[in-house]
Amino acid sequence: MERKLQTETLCIQAGYSPASGEPRQIPIVQSTTFQYATSEDMGKLFDLEADGYFYSRLANPTCDAVAAKIAALEGGTAAMLTGSGQAATFLTVFNIASCGDHIISSSAIYGGSFNLFSVTMKRMGIQVTFVDPDCTEEALNAAFQENTKLVFGETIANPALTVLDIEKFARAAHTHGVPLIVDNTFATPVNCRPLEWGADIVTNSTTKYMDGHGAALGGVIVDGGKFDWTKYPEKFPGLCTPDESYHGVTYTERFGLAGAFITKCTAQLMRDLGCVQSPQNAFYLNLGLESLPFRMRQHCANAQRIAEFLQNHPRVAWVRYCGLPSDPYYALARKYMPNGACGVISFGLKDGRKGAEEFMKRLRLGAIETHVADSRTCCLHPASSTHRQMTDAELDAAGVGADLIRLSCGLENAEDLLADLRQALEG
Ligand SMILES: *Cc1c(COP(=O)(O)O)cnc(C)c1O
Helix, strand or coil, X not given: CCCCCCHHHHHHHCCCCCCCCCCCCCCCCCCCECCCCCHHHHHHHHCCCCCCCCECCCCCHHHHHHXXXXXXXXXXXXXXXXXXXXXXXXXXXXXXXXXXXXXXXXXXXXXXXXXXXXXXXXXXXXXXXXXXXXXXXXXXXXXXXXXXXXXXXXXXXXXXXXXXXXXXXXXXXXXXXXXXXXXXXXXXXXXXXXXXXXXXXXEEECCCCCCCCCCCCCEEEEECCCCCHHHCCCCCHHHHCCEHHXXXXXXXXXXXXXXXXXXXXXXXHHHHHCCCCCHHHHHHHHHHHHHHHHHHHHHHHHHHHHHXXXXXXXXXXXEECCCCCCCCCHHHHHHHCCCCCCXXXXXEECCHHXXXXXXXXXXCCCEECCCCCCCCCEEECHHHCCCCCCCHHHHHHCCCCCCEEEEECCXXXXXXXXXXXXXXXXX
16 A cells, blocks of 8 residues: 655645656746637647646746645645635635625635625625634534535634634534635644545645745645535536536536636636736745645744743733643644644733834834734734724724734744743843
8 A cells, every 4th residue: 555645744744746857846837828820729728638837827837836735735635726715715706606606714714815705805795704713513514504605614613712612513514415624824834634524625825834934925725625616506506517618618527626716716717817826926836835844843843832931921911822721722633733832822911002002112022013824923913903993892802902012923032032022021
């Protein structure tokens, strides 16, 4: 039996196997287009009858190799890169749901996804019901409607840092004949593979840990290839009936469960919306992937040390990190991410909003950024930046109290980071 390769090996080797004499590193194919000897040759590509490249909006060899690596990491059957994490979320949902449909989402999700669902997709005629991720199965089941097409959640929510009970959400989705989509950005496939716990499709903002160096915006969609769309053809006509915009192809018939979702998303949505990742960015992303397991270990170790330090500091009122035994999500994190969760923690100071502003001014290594999850430690005080238009009462309702500081622990030496935090707290 062939050995199942481990994550560290897949991060280095998966997705690209050069032939004799070819470049060892994935080449950056910086070409919009590809040439063919005859029109017949190219016609076969357009009919999706032959594999090959013709235009980089639909497919590019650099992007394909990197997508294949991430598919292997997540344990999926097919994957595609997108220009950003937002594009990955949008394409995934819009590949399943359209005008007149309804989706269910955990309320603890990234602010950009929350806006996408509650404002932009609503304008496109797709209704969303947000559910508390910690709700009972009964309450979750009650959120489904006749026209519900999918369920969405985040492995570890940004910025709430709640941990999704993936099995609970998958059970509810499958009972109602719809797929579960999980945004795995904060955990990465190094720490959690949602497809193994019942999720059907996984998305990542590769902008965060996967690239990991703050160098390239990007996203990825990975299909697990297990959700059987053909059991509910009336629910998923886009996948189960001929696509008149693409030579009448029926994606599930032609490409099977393993390929239908990603082929439709590429041939139809990427063709029309064009939110591709550039080959150059895919190359940077691949460099990040090569060291991802080692970086995640250090991010998590630093976050654990810092969370413990903060928890024991007299000026700190509270700390939220699922690696702390006192955290409400500790048990779920142990179950789904036994080797570590992520490098992002949040906490509040006893001096509240004013204390937070002063503390951040004094930090030297931790920069003030809206970004998270890369090699440099950074922090954000939402109440005085991203959420500054909200009142304290509105902040509390949104789960982002006026005192909340989000700290993304980078790859620096832990002692250096602790010394910086200590002087900023006590200075
Ligand atoms: C940042 C982020 C996104 C959006 O990704 P972009 O690459 O910034 O478009 C989506 N989901 C999560 C969890 C994120 O942290």
